[in-house]
Amino acid sequence: MFVIELAALLHDVEDWKFSKKKTPRVSLTKKWLKELKVNQKTIDHICHIIKNVSFKGAGVKNKIKTKEGKIVQDANRLDVLGAIGIARVFTFGGYRGVEIYNPNLKPRLHKSFKEYKTLKTTAINHFYEKVLLLKDRLNTKTAKKMAIQRHKFVEQFLDRFFKEWDGKDL
Numbered sequence: 001m002f003v004i005e006l007a008a009l010l011h012d013v014e015d016w017k018f019s020k021k022k023t024p025r026v027s028l029t030k031k032w033l034k035e036l037k038v039n040q041k042t043i044d045h046i047c048h049i050i051k052n053v054s055f056k057g058a059g060v061k062n063k064i065k066t067k068e069g070k071i072v073q074d075a076n077r078l079d080v081l082g083a084i085g086i087a088r089v090f091t092f093g094g095y096r097g098v099e100i101y102n103p104n105l106k107p108r109l110h111k112s113f114k115e116y117k118t119l120k121t122t123a124i125n126h127f128y129e130k131v132l133l134l135k136d137r138l139n140t141k142t143a144k145k146m147a148i149q150r151h152k153f154v155e156q157f158l159d160r161f162f163k164e165w166d167g168k169d170l
Contacts, residue, residue, distance in 0.1 A: 003042060003068045006033070007049040008075060049073075062137065074143035077134045082150030085131060086157055093123035100124065101165065127158055 010029050029050060033043045049069040052062075053076050064073050079085060093100065099122045107121070107128035121129060135151040138144045163169045 003045050003049070004071050006038075007046045007053070007068065007072045010046065011050045011053050011072065011076065013050075045069075062139075064139070070139035074138050074140050077138060078143055078146055078150065080131055080134055081147055082153050085150065086154060089123050089126050089131065093126070098123055098126075101161075124158070124161065127154060 010032075013029055030043055030047060033046065038046075045066065045068065049064065049066070049072050052064050052069065053073045062073075064070055080088065090100070092098075099105075101124040102122050105120065105122050105125060107125040109129065131154055132151065135144070135147040138147055160169070
């Protein structure tokens with residue numbers, strides 16, 4: 001539980017989406033854990049989870065192998081699905097100045113992390129480029145079960161969005 005709790009709490013501390021620093025992603029986390037006198041093996045385990053927990057593009061393989069890492073990754077991915085996940089997509093898109101929707105920009109399945117983090121996209125495309133892919137990328141039985149309804153809700157939202165966009169909701 002100790003590893004799961006710390007990895008879950010610390011996984012966004014140096015997330016590339018929010019950090020302007022060019023330092024290695026887990027340098028601050030390592031420093032904090034050492035100051036707290038956490039043993040090196042546990043620090044390495046937590047840092048491995050943090051480094052690999054995030055979605056890095058449709059074509060990028062999952063590097064999480066431990067049970068603890070899989071649990072943290074599933075929790076992180078479940079946060080992206082459902083009503084709260086939809087709210088997060090639009091909040092982050094607004095923060096980054098991303099268009100809500102542009103019919104001229106089609107969703108792309110990114111082959112690399114570099115492509116994923118640099119490609120111009122829209123908030124709606126993000127659902128197809130990441131969110132709707134997560135249900136089939138979960139690790140645990142519990143997360144897979146939880147994801148079913150959240151995934152359906154996202155699909156229903158997108159269906160409604162396009163009906164309204166096309167003026168067919170009358």
